[in-house]
Amino acid sequence: EAGVAQSPRYKIIEKRQSVAFWCNPISGHATLYWYQQILGQGPKLLIQFQNNGVVDDSQLPKDRFSAERLKGVDSTLKIQPAKLEDSAVYLCASSLDRSSEQFFGPGTRLTVL
Amino acid sequence: AQSVTQLDSQVPVFEEAPVELRCNYSSSVSVYLFWYVQYPNQGLQLLLKYLSGSTLVKGINGFEAEFNKSQTSFHLRKPSVHISDTAEYFCAVSENEKLTFGTGTRLTIIP
Numbered sequence: 531e532a533g534v535a536q537s538p539r540y541k542i543i544e545k546r547q548s549v550a551f552w553c554n555p556i557s558g559h560a561t562l563y564w565y566q567q568i569l570g571q572g573p574k575l576l577i578q579f580q581n582n583g584v585v586d587d588s589q590l591p592k593d594r595f596s597a598e599r600l601k602g603v604d605s606t607l608k609i610q611p612a613k614l615e616d617s618a619v620y621l622c623a624s625s626l627d628r629s630s631e632q633f634f635g636p637g638t639r640l641t642v643l
Numbered sequence: 644a645q646s647v648t649q650l651d652s653q654v655p656v657f658e659e660a661p662v663e664l665r666c667n668y669s670s671s672v673s674v675y676l677f678w679y680v681q682y683p684n685q686g687l688q689l690l691l692k693y694l695s696g697s698t699l700v701k702g703i704n705g706f707e708a709e710f711n712k713s714q715t716s717f718h719l720r721k722p723s724v725h726i727s728d729t730a731e732y733f734c735a736v737s738e739n740e741k742l743t744f745g746t747g748t749r750l751t752i753i754p
Binding site for chain 1: 684685687733746
């Protein structure tokens, strides 16, 4: 069974530029999560989708971050414009439903210069 | 709101020695507890979880953890570590289906 796929694996941009990350969850998984993992910290939930609807985006900085899961399958997370403090690893995870085990992708490492 | 404390940011251990990684949590309700491992440049992988029942939980790769409600702890242990155990370990608590992670403990195995 294929795992959670993410691309790109690495991205370097300058501050004020825009960037987008893509995630393809495990087939059949209804719930999709985006986490931000800053160096030296644990992952922090940014947004959670159930199918194509948002369940929790309370910690998403909505002035610059946006995410969508239009067809209830893959998802895109966007930052516009990026700030230095956005440098982090962005992890995508998926689960069968909201109460099941989460499976994580390899992450995208973003460096903002 | 729940929180997780991992007091040890780094733990060096000699190969084949035992190890304990500490985790304490706070929550106002019953919780589920997890340990995840993150190998370099990889995502998180579930090691073990406590949902209910026996307080001693066994996981993959010879790891186990014990849930102690009175001390609000969920320490991870392995009786004999291997070089391949070098990784970052995260304790997490789930409350209302939301995962909150600790800051992680980097386990370094000394040959």
